[in-house]
Amino acid sequence: MITKKRKVANTKVDINKAYSLKEASALVKEVNTTKFDSSVDLHIKLGVDPKKADQAIRGTVSLPHGTGKTKRVLVLCTPDKEAEATAAGADYVGLDEFITKIEGGWTDIDVIVATPSVMPKIGKLGKVLGPRNLMPNPKTGTVTNDVAGAINDLKGGKIAFKVDKVGIIHASIGRVSFAPEKIAENSQELINAVVKLKPSSSKGTYLRGVSMASTMSPGISIDTKSVQN
Numbered sequence: 647m648i649t650k651k652r653k654v655a656n657t658k659v660d661i662n663k664a665y666s667l668k669e670a671s672a673l674v675k676e677v678n679t680t681k682f683d684s685s686v687d688l689h690i691k692l693g694v695d696p697k698k699a700d701q702a703i704r705g706t707v708s709l710p711h712g713t714g715k716t717k718r719v720l721v722l723c724t725p726d727k728e729a730e731a732t733a734a735g736a737d738y739v740g741l742d743e744f745i746t747k748i749e750g751g752w753t754d755i756d757v758i759v760a761t762p763s764v765m766p767k768i769g770k771l772g773k774v775l776g777p778r779n780l781m782p783n784p785k786t787g788t789v790t791n792d793v794a795g796a797i798n799d800l801k802g803g804k805i806a807f808k809v810d811k812v813g814i815i816h817a818s819i820g821r822v823s824f825a826p827e828k829i830a831e832n833s834q835e836l837i838n839a840v841v842k843l844k845p846s847s848s849k850g851t852y853l854r855g856v857s858m859a860s861t862m863s864p865g866i867s868i869d870t871k872s873v874q875n
Contacts, residue, residue: 651679655862664869670858671829677863678822683714684861686822688833688842690815691855693848700845704808706786707839711828712803716735717756720744722764722782731759732776735801738822745771753778757806759788759796779808781793784851807836813854815840822860833858837873 655677664694665673676685720738721731722745731739738744738755741764748771758775760768760782768775768782780865782788786806790796807817819832837856844852856868 648795649679650654655679659864659866661867663869666872667830667833667868670866670868671833672826673866674829674858674860674863675822677824677866678860679681679863680822680861684822684863685715685818686820686829686858686860688710688815688817688819688836689855689857689859689865690810690817690837690853692813692815692840693851693854694809694812694813694845696809696813698847700847702809703840703843704806704846705839705843706799706804706806707836708799709803709805709819709835711820711824711832713805713818713832714824715756715818717800718754719797720755720758721793721797722758722760722768723793724763726763727791731793731797734797736793736797741767748774749790753780755780757788757800757801759790759793761791761793762789765789779806794867805836807840829858834873839875 659673674686692703694703696702703775718737721736722741728739745767753774758780772781787796787799804816807815809815817836819836820829841853853874854871856870856873857865858868859865860870
């Protein structure tokens, strides 16, 4: 059942048009139908084969205007790092008690930071954390001895992204309450980071499609030529 608001929103988006990033960033606010401050998401279709190790694109990027959402950060570390983590603003800090909670199904967090020394203990949590994309990883900066630096990055707008099994990256880049300029700048920052990771083994068109949408709104196709510097 399509709501009246969604029907009206659908009429405002030309499905046969590829919009500029500037146009899409303004339009996504106009067609939003929710009463809450919806997430604005970017979907990037890549010409890669994720089954090949060198084409399984993943990385991190610090969005200039943040995501508009405060991340709940759990730091798993040894006692000597707990004070540093707490002072830097971690929401939860500890080790064994949280490993037990996670084994029991608790995942009420957005990201986990771990020090390298405790990773052997965390390995067994892969079945719970892996499917939720919560497993700490050195490539995303969440396995580090610089606990304070990692927390500051995450709280300040650093996001992790990775290509899914069909070659698409999905990432939240802001909220509909953001000014169009901030939505556009955050989007461009993510796209730039993805383009820089193009593997040499990827042949043909790398950036095959980009679309933007807020929660429950129609998708807006973006002209890929307009976002490649």
